[in-house]
Each structure stands twice: as structure tokens, then as C-alpha cells.
Amino acid sequence: MKRGGTWRLPTVRAAVVVVAAFVAAGTFVSPAWATSASSTTTTVPQTDAAGTVWLCRPGLAHDPCAGNLSTTSITADNQRTVTDETAAGDNKRFNCFYLYPTASPELTINSDLTVQPAETAYATSQTAPFSQDCNVWAPMYRQITVHGLLSGQAGAAAGAIAYASVLSDWNDFIKNYDNGRPIIFIGHSQGSVMLIKLLEAEVDPNPALRGLVVSAIIAGGNVTVPTGKTVGVTFQHLPLCTRLLQSGCVIAYSSFPSQPPANSMFGRPGQGISLDSGQTATTGVQVACVDPAALGGGTAELSPLFTLAAVPPLQAQALPAPTVATPWVAYPDMYSATCESADGATWLQVTHNAAAGDVRPLPVEFFGPSWGYHLSDINLTLGNLVKDVRAEESAYDLHDRR
Numbered sequence: 001m002k003r004g005g006t007w008r009l010p011t012v013r014a015a016v017v018v019v020a021a022f023v024a025a026g027t028f029v030s031p032a033w034a035t036s037a038s039s040t041t042t043t044v045p046q047t048d049a050a051g052t053v054w055l056c057r058p059g060l061a062h063d064p065c066a067g068n069l070s071t072t073s074i075t076a077d078n079q080r081t082v083t084d085e086t087a088a089g090d091n092k093r094f095n096c097f098y099l100y101p102t103a104s105p106e107l108t109i110n111s112d113l114t115v116q117p118a119e120t121a122y123a124t125s126q127t128a129p130f131s132q133d134c135n136v137w138a139p140m141y142r143q144i145t146v147h148g149l150l151s152g153q154a155g156a157a158a159g160a161i162a163y164a165s166v167l168s169d170w171n172d173f174i175k176n177y178d179n180g181r182p183i184i185f186i187g188h189s190q191g192s193v194m195l196i197k198l199l200e201a202e203v204d205p206n207p208a209l210r211g212l213v214v215s216a217i218i219a220g221g222n223v224t225v226p227t228g229k230t231v232g233v234t235f236q237h238l239p240l241c242t243r244l245l246q247s248g249c250v251i252a253y254s255s256f257p258s259q260p261p262a263n264s265m266f267g268r269p270g271q272g273i274s275l276d277s278g279q280t281a282t283t284g285v286q287v288a289c290v291d292p293a294a295l296g297g298g299t300a301e302l303s304p305l306f307t308l309a310a311v312p313p314l315q316a317q318a319l320p321a322p323t324v325a326t327p328w329v330a331y332p333d334m335y336s337a338t339c340e341s342a343d344g345a346t347w348l349q350v351t352h353n354a355a356a357g358d359v360r361p362l363p364v365e366f367f368g369p370s371w372g373y374h375l376s377d378i379n380l381t382l383g384n385l386v387k388d389v390r391a392e393e394s395a396y397d398l399h400d401r402r
Contacts, residue, residue, distance in 0.1 A: 050172040053113040055123050056138035058090030064123040065136035071328035076358040082326060087131035094214060094393055096134040096184045097173060098127050099166065099191030102146060109148035110161045113140040125307045126188060126378045129386045133393060134184055139169035143190055166194045182396050184389055185216040188378050192221025196234060196277040204235045215392045216250045217385060219377040220266055222274040223252035223288040233285050240288050241295045247396040251388060252288040253348040255380055256372030260345045264370045267347040289339035289346045292384035299338040303383025304331045322361060331360050350380060
């Protein structure tokens with residue numbers, strides 16, 4: 001990530017080199033029933049007239065942000081229940097706009113717009129369940145690549161290229177496709193950095209666009225607020241979500257199994273990923289934490305949900321996969337979570353509910369304590385986030401924010 005104007009990963013060189021080779025090879029878990037969208041024909045063009053390349057969009061054949069959502073739920077005593085479900089329909093009332101995390105295996109500083117298995121894997125893993133409730137739009141953008149981060153060559157210019165690409169995609173989407181539909185924004189990691197910058201510059205100060213916001217899910221991005229407050233610093237008008245039936249608000253968090261260390265990339269203001277979106281303040285502020293399982297605060301059970309259809313390369317190293325016949329697996333009553341603050345850090349404390357004989361796989365801090373459970377931020381809370389979005393959509397309709 002960024003230090004003195006340069007984006008880079010933390011000093012965990014041995015692990016990072018392994019992951020870089022893994023990603024550069026384009027390796028990811030892909031059962032026979034998983035199909036890459038980039039290798040199929042489409043019913044709508046993947047590249048539109050404005051030049052936007054759509055990783056996901058309504059009408060795209062074999063859209064990685066939709067499809068088979070059949071899930072095997074595994075309990076602590078290995079009892080298994082299968083739920084069959086498929087997301088269908090491309091004309092829902094709500095749109096989702098998604099920006100994926102660092103994924104590109106290209107050996108350049110910024111990626112091109114070629115759809116590859118890594119981007120497809122993240123799109124499936126992080127957004128497909130939302131497609132039950134919104135039309136998912138996910139543009140390819142010229143993100144800083146894994147190589148760009150590892151090489152230490154990704155400076156401010158590379159970040160500007162990535163954001164200019166996102167801004168072009170957004171302008172195309174809002175002018176040509178949204179048609180006034182309410183919007184749920186979803187981002188993670190580098191996608192969250194881009195989403196923070198986009199919302200801060202284009203949406204938060206614009207009453208008309210702000211009125212379309214159902215919610216913004218910004219995981220692993222260090223949204224910052226004044227200490228003890230719900231709005232200010234990063235966004236002047238978009239508050240943190242504080243109750244279930246609320247719309248026009250932000251769900252932001254970074255997940256850790258314990259207090260983030262002093263050199264943490266996440267959960268501490270003015271350092272780590274905060275610098276990538278220009279958030280340098282360190283006093284009188286805190287990194288926001290909204291628990292997807294308990295928007296109003298307190299401790300609640302998480303609803304982890306992972307896909308085996310196309311496991312993102314980094315995530316595949318962080319969470320062992322069970323053997324199931326469905327593309328999705330759920331782990332009920334495995335974790336609880338609560339937002340905690342201590343010694344200048346604010347984070348989503350994820351606690352394993354240990355049970356005798358429970359052999360379900362656990363995520364690991366693959367990049368070490370300074371990253372926590374970052375690779376699994378979305379999937380550890382995905383079932384909760386889907387429920388949150390449904391409630392926020394209901395709240396939006398109830399109050400008819402337009």
C-alpha cells in the first residue's frame with residue numbers, strides 16, 4: 001500500500017512472493033460446473049459504446065455476479081443442509097455498483113481491461129448473493145496490479161490512472177444505464193479505496209446522486225469519522241448505518257481476530273490503506289466500524305458465506321475448502337462479531353465460537369496480524385450483508401428518498 005506516495009504491500013516477502021506467483025499463473029479453484037464469463041458469448045456487449053468493459057452487467061451470458069446460488073450449510077457437528085437457489089431476472093428495482101479488490105495478474109503497474117479468471121473469481125465470491133436483490137454492475141478498471149504493488153513502482157500516477165478509469169466507468173453507468181434506480185455501492189480493499197474517492201467527489205456533495213444511495217458497503221478501506229461521531233471527515237453527508245431499517249448510509253469495517261497492531265494496514269487512521277484515499281488525519285478521528293451483524297451495536301452471530309465456484313486466488317490460500325456438491329457453503333453459528341476500539345484502533349472483532357468436535361475450516365491471517373482477516377472481510381459477513389441490503393431497500397422504498 002502507500003508509503004510516501006508509493007503503493008506497496010507490507011513486508012511479508014516470503015508469503016507475498018508465493019501469492020504473486022499463484023496469482024500470476026491465473027490459478028484459482030474451478031469445479032467443472034463453474035464457467036468463466038470471459039470465455040462465453042453474451043446477449044449484451046461486454047464492451048459498450050463508451051468503451052466500458054463490464055465484468056458483470058444485466059444481460060451478460062454466464063454473468064459471474066449471478067447464477068447458481070445453491071448452498072450447503074455445515075454445522076459444528078457436520079450436519080449438512082442444502083438450499084437450492086438461482087438468482088434470476090435483470091430488471092430489478094435496485095442497482096448494485098461493485099468495485100473488486102486487487103486481483104490483476106498482469107505484469108504491468110496498472111492493468112488493462114481484459115477480463116481474467118482472478119477478477120471473475122472475486123466478482124462471484126463477493127457479489128453473486130446480492131444479485132437476488134439488485135442488478136449487479138461491475139466495470140473492469142485499470143487497477144494497480146499485484147505486480148505493481150510488489151515491485152514498489154506504483155506511485156501516485158498509478159493511483160490516478162486507476163481512479164480515472166473508475167470515474168469514466170461511473171459516468172457511463174449513471175448517464176446511460178442507471179435510469180434513476182436506487183444504488184447499493186459495494187467495494188473491498190483497492191475497490192474500497194476507489195469507492196471512497198468516487199463517493200467523496202461525485203456522490204456525497206451532490207444531493208440528487210446522494211438521494212439515490214441505498215447504502216455503501218466499504219470493507220477494508222478505512223472510512224474515517226470524527227471520534228464518537230457517525231459522519232464527517234471522509235464523507236460530509238453520508239452517515240454510518242446505525243440501525244437495520246435505514247438507507248442512505250455506510251457500512252464500513254475491517255475484520256481482525258484481535259486488536260490490530262501498531263503497524264496495521266487497517267483500523268488505524270492516517271496510515272496503511274487510509275493514505276491511498278488521501279486520509280491523513282490521525283488526531284480527533286477514528287476509523288469507522290459498522291458490524292454487518294448488528295448495525296446498532298453489540299455482539300451478534302455472523303453468517304459466513306463462501307463460494308467454491310471460483311475461489312479468488314488470495315482467498316484460496318486463506319481458507320481451506322470443504323468437499324461439497326454445491327457452489328456455495330455456509331457456516332452457521334461459527335463466529336460472532338462486535339466493533340471494538342482500543343489504543344487508537346477500531347475494528348470488527350471476529351471471535352470463533354469454539355465447539356467440541358468442530359472441524360470446519362478457519363480463515364487465517366495470511367499476511368500476518370497487520371492485515372488480520374482482510375482477505376475474508378466480505379465473505380465472513382456476506383450472509384449478514386445480504387440481509388442488511390434487503391432491509392435498506394425496504395427502508396428506501398418506505399421513505400421514497402427520491
